[in-house]
Amino acid sequence: MFSDKEVIEATRKWVCVRLDSYESEQHQEWVRRFLNGTFQNSAFCLLSPDGTEWLSKSGRGPNQVFGRAGNLISSMDEIVQRYAPKASPSEAIVQDFHSLRQAINVASADQRVLVLVAGPEEATKPLNDSLRKVAWHDDHVGRFHWDFESDAAVVSDLVSKNKAEQGIFLLRADKFGLAAEVMAELPLDASVSDLSEALKTTNKEYAATTEKKVYASHVAEGRKEGIHFEGAVPYGEDRDGDGFIDKARGKGGKGAK
Numbered sequence: 001m002f003s004d005k006e007v008i009e010a011t012r013k014w015v016c017v018r019l020d021s022y023e024s025e026q027h028q029e030w031v032r033r034f035l036n037g038t039f040q041n042s043a044f045c046l047l048s049p050d051g052t053e054w055l056s057k058s059g060r061g062p063n064q065v066f067g068r069a070g071n072l073i074s075s076m077d078e079i080v081q082r083y084a085p086k087a088s089p090s091e092a093i094v095q096d097f098h099s100l101r102q103a104i105n106v107a108s109a110d111q112r113v114l115v116l117v118a119g120p121e122e123a124t125k126p127l128n129d130s131l132r133k134v135a136w137h138d139d140h141v142g143r144f145h146w147d148f149e150s151d152a153a154v155v156s157d158l159v160s161k162n163k164a165e166q167g168i169f170l171l172r173a174d175k176f177g178l179a180a181e182v183m184a185e186l187p188l189d190a191s192v193s194d195l196s197e198a199l200k201t202t203n204k205e206y207a208a209t210t211e212k213k214v215y216a217s218h219v220a221e222g223r224k225e226g227i228h229f230e231g232a233v234p235y236g237e238d239r240d241g242d243g244f245i246d247k248a249r250g251k252g253g254k255g256a257k
Contacts, residue, residue: 020097023099023231024233035058040237043058043060044061045058046076094127094132094135094148095135103145104177108173112143113143113206114146115146115147116180117146117168118148118155118166124188125148127188131195134196137196139199152166160181170184175218177229183205
């Protein structure tokens with residue numbers, strides 16, 4: 001495995017795309033492309049900026065493709081020289097999940113503040129442009145998740161302490177990512193400086209008051225409490241590549257057809 005310190009400098013010039021493969025059949029098909037038609041819970045490949053050309057072999061993770069960390073870093077350094085930046089990072093689109101429930105679940109898992117832009121689409125869609133300079137600023141990039149939601153009923157159902165029907169809400173997801181509460185809120189027309197300051201303040205508070213999760217004990221606690229997050233597609237892996245999720249270990253055979 002590679003430590004953050006070993007690869008952080010090499011990855012600063014790259015964009016990491018993580019597919020949330022249990023929320024989309026299309027994303028699962030992408031994973032299959034990199035795993036010879038099988039579906040497993042992780043895949044790795046270096047792609048060209050337009051996402052069409054493979055710049056490396058593919059596998060379950062970077063260690064399977066490159067072996068030692070030094071090989072990964074040297075390969076990435078060499079490849080990135082071929083692609084001179086044509087635009088500023090601030091011109092990239094702002095992150096938006098398949099759904100608010102997914103955004104809350106991922107924010108909980110990653111232990112990040114979730115920035116929810118809520119309101120009618122005609123009011124929030126233009127913000128995908130104006131918020132870019134905030135979302136991709138060095139002070140904030142990689143520290144938050146972002147989501148846009150136009151259905152007020154969905155927001156009301158999943159988010160507590162929201163006092164307005166629309167606005168920019170900075171959310172703390174609960175322990176298991178099933179709901180969230182508002183830590184701070186701003187109007188949709190908040191200035192860049194006001195939003196930036198709110199992000200810094202809220203992130204500082206979140207870091208100071210959030211206990212770091214330990215995977216094994218967190219999973220054990222969730223199982224004990226009967227926590228279940230229903231995915232949009234069935235959980236599990238298709239290691240034999242027959243197009244169906246394999247049965248659980250110990251039960252034998254292929255997935256039911």
